[in-house]
Amino acid sequence: MTGAEHKPMDGPDLGGFLGLWRMERVIDDRRAGEILRLSGRAELSKAGDGRLCYCETGQLDLAGGQKLQAVRRYFWRAEGGTIRVDFEDGRYFHSFDPAAADPDAAHWCDPDQYDVRYDFARWPRWKSVWQVLGPRKDYTMTTWYRRSQDGSA
Numbered sequence: 001m002t003g004a005e006h007k008p009m010d011g012p013d014l015g016g017f018l019g020l021w022r023m024e025r026v027i028d029d030r031r032a033g034e035i036l037r038l039s040g041r042a043e044l045s046k047a048g049d050g051r052l053c054y055c056e057t058g059q060l061d062l063a064g065g066q067k068l069q070a071v072r073r074y075f076w077r078a079e080g081g082t083i084r085v086d087f088e089d090g091r092y093f094h095s096f097d098p099a100a101a102d103p104d105a106a107h108w109c110d111p112d113q114y115d116v117r118y119d120f121a122r123w124p125r126w127k128s129v130w131q132v133l134g135p136r137k138d139y140t141m142t143t144w145y146r147r148s149q150d151g152s153a
Helices: none
Strands: 019-029 034-048 051-061 067-079 082-087 092-096 104-109 112-119 126-134 137-147
Touching: 019 051, 034 067, 092 104, 092 112
Parallel strands: none
Antiparallel strands: 019 034, 019 137, 034 051, 051 067, 067 082, 082 092, 104 112, 112 126, 126 137
């Protein structure tokens, strides 16, 4: 092995994500010059057909002191060694390989580019980092996840 190569970790499989997670998110909006924060929970529950429903809820703290309730829902499923993520309406979003050394994915939503890198090195703590660029967007969104110990988030 050269210094540039490294063995991928044994990443979580789809079932490893099942359950309740505490989450903290920081959104660095370079265009607006603001840092936004979200605290909440993400729950992955069985949705039928081997899929998991990813549902996150939380409070988004805006730079001006306003607070908004945020909700987001996706469907996850195992597909050929990867995890496929679909929007709530069933459209394809992205896929990632949780066993890869540096799991990443991309999604083009005209006119914006969304790139994500997952980090499972400290599983069951993990994070996702999204870089979003477009004519009116330029932000990095980092989310940290950890298991909820007491069933609450």
